[in-house]
Amino acid sequence: MVKIPLFKGNRLGFERSLVTLSIKYGNLPSFFAEALVDTGCPFTVISESKMKKTRIPYSDKPTSYSNVQVGNIIMELKDLGVCEISFRDENNKIVKINQQIFVGVPITKGYLSQELPSFLGQDILKNHHISIMNNKSGSDFLFIED
Amino acid sequence: MDVENLASELISYQQDVIFTQNNQINLRKSFLNRFIAVKTGKIIDEGNSIDEIKDKLEKKGIDPGKTVIEFIPEEEALMIL
Numbered sequence: 001m002v003k004i005p006l007f008k009g010n011r012l013g014f015e016r017s018l019v020t021l022s023i024k025y026g027n028l029p030s031f032f033a034e035a036l037v038d039t040g041c042p043f044t045v046i047s048e049s050k051m052k053k054t055r056i057p058y059s060d061k062p063t064s065y066s067n068v069q070v071g072n073i074i075m076e077l078k079d080l081g082v083c084e085i086s087f088r089d090e091n092n093k094i095v096k097i098n099q100q101i102f103v104g105v106p107i108t109k110g111y112l113s114q115e116l117p118s119f120l121g122q123d124i125l126k127n128h129h130i131s132i133m134n135n136k137s138g139s140d141f142l143f144i145e146d
Numbered sequence: 147m148d149v150e151n152l153a154s155e156l157i158s159y160q161q162d163v164i165f166t167q168n169n170q171i172n173l174r175k176s177f178l179n180r181f182i183a184v185k186t187g188k189i190i191d192e193g194n195s196i197d198e199i200k201d202k203l204e205k206k207g208i209d210p211g212k213t214v215i216e217f218i219p220e221e222e223a224l225m226i227l
Contacts, residue, residue: 013224020160031211052196071225092153
């Protein structure tokens with residue numbers, strides 16, 4: 001069993017459980033992001049603001065879902081395909097998994113993409129048998145079964 | 147990149163995310179409606195867009211993909227997901 005530490009952070013006005021990850025797309029250099037662990041979100045979605053830090057040509061990617069709403073913000077999900085995601089476990093060892101990733105591109109006029117978080121969704125949790133552990137000490141983890 | 151380096155870089159990135167959220171009130175005084183780049187607990191650049199900061203960091207030899215770049219808003223929208 002691998003334990004990946006979560007940390008608390010304010011996103012969209014409330015405290016949420018976040019995890020730090022490194023993402024590698026093809027042969028391009030990896031980049032870092034923090035993502036909100038959201039069991040209600042069907043997909044793993046990286047925000048456009050994180051993508052803008054990279055040279056990944058995400059805007060050319062096909063739109064898999066359009067008119068997806070987060071609150072009152074409408075966005076489209078562009079399919080980045082399968083990427084390699086690296087997490088740091090509690091012993092500072094690196095855990096790598098492959099997962100399809102979508103990029104959330106807001107299409108609501110006037111809305112700032114940088115205000116939207118990234119999401120670790122149901123897909124990655126189910127595909128890799130990851131569960132969330134909220135323990136009494138407040139040190140929360142993602143558990144990955146061997 | 148070796149695995150040990152990646153782990154320490156992820157820890158450093160996470161600390162910069164926490165630094166940015168814990169210092170929002172102070173950051174608003176100096177960087178309201180601007181973008182900032184944070185590395186090892188310090189503001190290393192600012193700008194009007196992610197692209198502007200990205201260019202500045204690349205010129206300094208700093209990888210923007212591994213740097214916390216955040217917009218400092220007046221206030222954050224409240225949303226239940």
